[in-house]
Amino acid sequence: MNPIESILKDYPMMVLDGAFSTELEQKGCDLNDPLWSAKILIENPDLIAAVHEDYYKAGADCVITASYQATYEGFMKRGVSEAEAGRLIASSVEIAKGVRDRFWSNAENQKGRPKPLVAASVGPYGAYLADGSEYRGNYGLDKKALSEFHKRRMQTLVGAGPDILACETIPCLVEAQAIVDVLGEYPEMYAWISFSAKDGQHINSGERIEDCAKWLNDKSQVAAIGVNCTAPEYMEALIEAIRRGTDKPIIVYPNSGEHYDAIEKSWHGCSKSEHYAMDAMKWHQKGAQIIGGCCRTTPLHIHEIVALAQRNL
Incomplete structure (x- = not known):
């Protein structure tokens, strides 16, 4: 059964987790690396488990695994064997499932909420390049080449048994189409497709998000x-545009409002996260049913969304 549908039939909103790398950095990790948060799968998987636990405790109905930048190609460039790369990718799902199952075994944690999901992150080809391409989408690759890139990792992730795939920060429609083609090889698996956008109407490639939603x-x-x-x-504008193209549930998990410099690998500008939970309620009113946070958001933001949703929905 569609796991998102199974939650939304009983609850008006499904709350995701927030930033993963932000929390790892808070716990002392240096992520200035082509593998980004995926390198912690090698160095200290217990910290990954600790971040997932923080988000479950904050009230998240779904956590996203540490596989966004975990690829066979990326690990093997680091000198990891192909077999070990596969083990590391699968471990991202196994860690999150283990934390979820321990958390859910406590009856106190089951009150007033659905059993949380584990979503296996499928980052874009640009995440493997580690040059900010996921904010442009100008790979120069066709659908066949992108399908080949995603195929092996998706097979490994699906084999590890997540509840759903989180195909996220996708900058161009052709990559979404490639992912959907690979997904068709696993008819029992569902996924969400979440694009990165440059304004209120267009994804980062310049294509209209309404057209992407229609496809x-x-x-x-x-x-x-x-x-x-x-x-x-x-x-708000993106939610309206997506709704014009689809009747499927709409998922939004923006960053905190700061700007990421992919060359310097640093954040600049002002965070708008102090009103994040109030903004989340506005996004829900506009039609988003699945809401969380991306870069620079924290378990506190997720806790505030959950608390506000329980009071107002």
Whole structure:
């Protein structure tokens, strides 16, 4: 059964987790590396488990695994064997499932909420390049080449048994189409497709998000369509545009409002996260049913969304 549908039939909103790398950095990790947060799968997987636990405790109905930048190609460039790369990718799902199952075994944690999901992150080709390409989408690769890139990792992730795939920060429609083609090889698996956007109407490639939503609308394994890693001020317009193209649930998890410099690998500008939970309620009113946070958001933001949702929905 579609896991998002199973939650939304009983609850008006599904709350995701927030930033993963931000929390790892708070716990002392240096992520200035082509593998980004995926390198912690090698160095200290217990810290990954600790971040997932923080988000479950904050009230998240779904956590996203540490596989965004975990690819066979990336690990093998580091000198890891192909077999070990596969083990590391699968471990991202196994860690999150283990934390979820321990958390859920406590009856106190089950009150007033659905059993949380584990979403296996499928980052874009640009995440493997580690040059900010996921904010441009100008790969120069066709759908066949992108399908080949995603195929092996998706097979490994699906084999590890997540509840759903989080195909996120996708900057161009051709990459979403490639992912959907690979997804078709696993008819029992669902995924959400979440684009990165440059403004209130266009994903980072310049294509209209309404057109992307229309293309995805009849794809039965696509459980939700939306945007992530995008400035929060664009959310309301993007939700309206997505709704014009689909009747599927809309998912949004923007960043805190700061700007990421992919060359310096640093954040600049002002965070708008102090009103994040109030903004989340506005996004829900506009039609988003699945809401969380991306870069620079924290378990506190997720806790505030959960608390506000319980009071107002």
